[in-house]
Amino acid sequence: MLKYSLKRLLSAIPTLFLLITFAFFLIRIAPGGPFDSERALPADIEANLEAKYHLDEALPLQYLRYLWQIARLDLGPSFHYLDWTVNDLIIQGAPVSFTLGGLALLLALAIGVPIGAWAALRQNRAADYSVMSIAMIGISIPNFVMAPLLILLFAITLGWLPAGGWAYTPSRMALPVLTLALPMIAYIARITRGAMIEVLRSSFIRTARAKGMPEKTILFQHALKPALLPVISYLGPAAAAILTGSVVVERIFTIPGIGSYFVQGALNRDYTLVMGVVILYGILIIFFNFMVDLIYAWLDPRIRYDEQEI
Amino acid sequence: MRFLPGLLVLLLAACGGDSSEIGTPAAPRLPQPVEVALDEQGRPLPDLLADEQVVHRGNGEEPQTLDPHLAEGVPSANILRDLFEGLTTTTPDGRIVPGAAAHWDISRDGLVYTFYLDPDGRWSNGDPVTAEDFVWSWRRVVDPASGAAYGRMLAPVANAEEIFAGRLPVEELGVAALSPTSFQVRLNDPTPYFLGLLTHPTTYPVHRPSFEAHGSAHVRPGNLVSNGAFRLLDWQVRSRIELEKNAHYRAADRVIVERVVLYPFEDENTEFNRFRAGDLHWTYQVPNSQFRWLERNMAEALVVAPWFGTYFFSFNLTRPPFRDNLPLRQALNLAIDREIITERVTRFGEIPTFNLIPPGLPDYESPVPEQAAWTQEQRQAEALRLYRQSGYSEDEPLTVELRYNTSENHRKIAVAMAAMWKEVLGVRTRLINEEFRVFLQNRAQRRVTEVFRAGWIGDYQDAFTFLELFHSGHGRNDAGYDNPRFDRLLERISAERIPSRRRNLMAEAERILLADQIVLPVYVYVSKRLVDPRLRGWDDNIMDYHLSQHMYLLRERDPATSLPVTGED
Numbered sequence: 001m002l003k004y005s006l007k008r009l010l011s012a013i014p015t016l017f018l019l020i021t022f023a024f025f026l027i028r029i030a031p032g033g034p035f036d037s038e039r040a041l042p043a044d045i046e047a048n049l050e051a052k053y054h055l056d057e058a059l060p061l062q063y064l065r066y067l068w069q070i071a072r073l074d075l076g077p078s079f080h081y082l083d084w085t086v087n088d089l090i091i092q093g094a095p096v097s098f099t100l101g102g103l104a105l106l107l108a109l110a111i112g113v114p115i116g117a118w119a120a121l122r123q124n125r126a127a128d129y130s131v132m133s134i135a136m137i138g139i140s141i142p143n144f145v146m147a148p149l150l151i152l153l154f155a156i157t158l159g160w161l162p163a164g165g166w167a168y169t170p171s172r173m174a175l176p177v178l179t180l181a182l183p184m185i186a187y188i189a190r191i192t193r194g195a196m197i198e199v200l201r202s203s204f205i206r207t208a209r210a211k212g213m214p215e216k217t218i219l220f221q222h223a224l225k226p227a228l229l230p231v232i233s234y235l236g237p238a239a240a241a242i243l244t245g246s247v248v249v250e251r252i253f254t255i256p257g258i259g260s261y262f263v264q265g266a267l268n269r270d271y272t273l274v275m276g277v278v279i280l281y282g283i284l285i286i287f288f289n290f291m292v293d294l295i296y297a298w299l300d301p302r303i304r305y306d307e308q309e310i
Numbered sequence: 311m312r313f314l315p316g317l318l319v320l321l322l323a324a325c326g327g328d329s330s331e332i333g334t335p336a337a338p339r340l341p342q343p344v345e346v347a348l349d350e351q352g353r354p355l356p357d358l359l360a361d362e363q364v365v366h367r368g369n370g371e372e373p374q375t376l377d378p379h380l381a382e383g384v385p386s387a388n389i390l391r392d393l394f395e396g397l398t399t400t401t402p403d404g405r406i407v408p409g410a411a412a413h414w415d416i417s418r419d420g421l422v423y424t425f426y427l428d429p430d431g432r433w434s435n436g437d438p439v440t441a442e443d444f445v446w447s448w449r450r451v452v453d454p455a456s457g458a459a460y461g462r463m464l465a466p467v468a469n470a471e472e473i474f475a476g477r478l479p480v481e482e483l484g485v486a487a488l489s490p491t492s493f494q495v496r497l498n499d500p501t502p503y504f505l506g507l508l509t510h511p512t513t514y515p516v517h518r519p520s521f522e523a524h525g526s527a528h529v530r531p532g533n534l535v536s537n538g539a540f541r542l543l544d545w546q547v548r549s550r551i552e553l554e555k556n557a558h559y560r561a562a563d564r565v566i567v568e569r570v571v572l573y574p575f576e577d578e579n580t581e582f583n584r585f586r587a588g589d590l591h592w593t594y595q596v597p598n599s600q601f602r603w604l605e606r607n608m609a610e611a612l613v614v615a616p617w618f619g620t621y622f623f624s625f626n627l628t629r630p631p632f633r634d635n636l637p638l639r640q641a642l643n644l645a646i647d648r649e650i651i652t653e654r655v656t657r658f659g660e661i662p663t664f665n666l667i668p669p670g671l672p673d674y675e676s677p678v679p680e681q682a683a684w685t686q687e688q689r690q691a692e693a694l695r696l697y698r699q700s701g702y703s704e705d706e707p708l709t710v711e712l713r714y715n716t717s718e719n720h721r722k723i724a725v726a727m728a729a730m731w732k733e734v735l736g737v738r739t740r741l742i743n744e745e746f747r748v749f750l751q752n753r754a755q756r757r758v759t760e761v762f763r764a765g766w767i768g769d770y771q772d773a774f775t776f777l778e779l780f781h782s783g784h785g786r787n788d789a790g791y792d793n794p795r796f797d798r799l800l801e802r803i804s805a806e807r808i809p810s811r812r813r814n815l816m817a818e819a820e821r822i823l824l825a826d827q828i829v830l831p832v833y834v835y836v837s838k839r840l841v842d843p844r845l846r847g848w849d850d851n852i853m854d855y856h857l858s859q860h861m862y863l864l865r866e867r868d869p870a871t872s873l874p875v876t877g878e879d
Contacts, residue, residue, distance in 0.1 A: 030747075030748075031747065031748045031751045031752075032746075032747025032748055032750060032751045033747075036747050036750045036751065037382060037383075037459070037750070038750065038786075039382060039459070039460070039769075039786070040754065040784075040785030040786040041459060041785070042461070042462060042474060042785060043785070044454055044474055044475050044476065045454060045457060045458070045459075045461060045474065048454045048455060048457050049457040052455075052457055080374055081372070081374060081375070081547070082374055082375035082377065082380055082526070083375045083376060083377065083526065083527070083529050083530065084547065088547075089547060092546070092547050093547070093548070148579070148583075151583050155583065155587050156583065156586050156587055159587070162587065162589065163580075163583040163584050163586070163587035163589065164580055164583065164584055164589075165549070165550075165573070165584070165589065166546075166549050250576075251576045251577045251580065252577060252579075252580055253580070254548075254549070254573065254574070254575060254576075254580055254584075255549075256546060256547055256548035256549040260548070260576065264576070267745065267746065267747070269747055
């Protein structure tokens, strides 16, 4: 297991390197530059700014300079938010996104899995149909529709919760977490239901039932674990995506997370900021996929990674 | 499936702009203030003021920087006007009055200004504000190494141009500290709007010791030392910026507001919701689609005022079909019914215009073209005549590209214009929308553009801020206008020091631009926002400057008894 883990972690390095290379050159292909504005800068001042940020150098040289810089864990100055470095911005924004995303993820699991399992046990009955129809709607309503509806209801009509803004308090976090969690709850419930139905039909469950094992033990100890496998594989990329923040939810609730930097950074041609969030996202994806594989092995006795155990 | 119809209604309500009152409660009740009464100095009586003087203001996007010399954009400028103070400042209605300088002398030839600083001027750490601070700050602005985005604001100062270009050292800038409190500026040309320039953040002083101690981090909370009515208390990026009254400010006893909290918004609907929920006293903008609802339900909070900006389109004069084809440009200009655009599309009381320079300047009157007085039928008939004269007809229609940057408002206006050209002239228009920076680049390169959206908000209170855009050498001359007569006129305007003659020269320059039909003006911008009725002390002004130091919050009135509510908030 240890050997496998090491191998996986080492293979992450070329993956990240490729990601950085592609992202670096792609963002620079976009027309326009970070210092373009409706008020045209005098050419000499623009040249000075470019020199200050080394944008006047040949692209390969800029690339090598950037690699050397990130090797020292320095993501560079932001080209748009002039008073901050990319490290500053990510250090300020990431905890917010991680908190929101993490809570939404937990909420989605805590509600989605039981609902899915419950529906599976009532397969093709009225309860199953209604739960799954609601889930279908949950998946189809995009969060830019759901968020304003929730604000309208809870903040403006009822006045129970704030309409936006950020603080580490339950009242400020409730609506954004709910908005993020709702489609995930629906998705997880559907996956759990599907997997559960399949597991319940399999021969080892039939054997357990034939042996006269209590239904509770069959469900919780034997059926649920393998039924969670597809949920886990969904969670890997989903966790990376949700922890890096959501552009829509951040805009609508004015949350200072890092999700908006993907879009704002690109629109502002803030090269270093875009690179910073792309690298962070890449690391999270690699990390969560690795975690998923480890959890797989733990949940399913048929999966073992190290060669000698095959 | 019984829940579906109800949900659909909600969904529809959320999607359809003006129909959003479906499922929305009745009009929100705005808090009502007590009747205001002023003392003999024009200040509100203390017992009418709310106990808590904390103003919450929406402020557009996150400011790029709080360094006054590097900043550009309205959101930064709004904050900087609260934090810092230039040699001059503005009253709520926009008049230019002494700021950090208590008074000044202007030499007879209009070239030398001597400013006498207010002896009570203090930085927020208690240091006196000195002439040396201004000398150092202005040298920093023109230093090519600092990359000051708006450095050109100081271009009228002697030698500034040469220093920008790196031909002279910064010490050669025409500024001097004659004594700790007298600051002298030498100008290249008499610049009648110079005192107005001094309200712009680029001309503000920066506290040299803090900059030298902290470098580019000198603007962070804890480091920033400023000389304005407020000081920086806290800055949470993309969440809030908190300012606190500066006890050392020279006129601190006249500032009523204790704290100002500024919130960045990336989405105007979010800001609107926060206002409706009672979290904001002042918004940066209002959602365009909510006009009807606002007019019906929040009329007393909706503030719309003319702004010093014009929304116009421009022609690329360096390529066909518009190169050397004046009648065609005139035809397209006349075929547009501005009133339909302002009344049906933008709808916030924008003022239809045929001029480039917006009205409202104290010392300038635009020459109004004769078509402005015609009926739209007359304009259309003339448009058709000119269109035929320009070589096009119903059988051989013009095909033109109309380019704008991605925005709902620009798109709606472009669609309306294309429809008008089609109906009146039979022109076929291709609408092209581009992401902002792609659009700027295409406009500047002039290789693919034909007709494109433009627009300008004046940087300082003078017609010249619009006219100079069309100098053949100006960096924003995206039309590619190159008229030596016009360029010479601009140079004469710069050198002219007699106000009436200068005014006539500027009117002549605008007349030439309009006669050459370089631009297709559509409307004069308006500023629009929601303001809590309890917030007072501000007034409409064309520059849209609203300093928090003039504002105050009134007590709330009990709607039943009309008596002040005690212990509010």
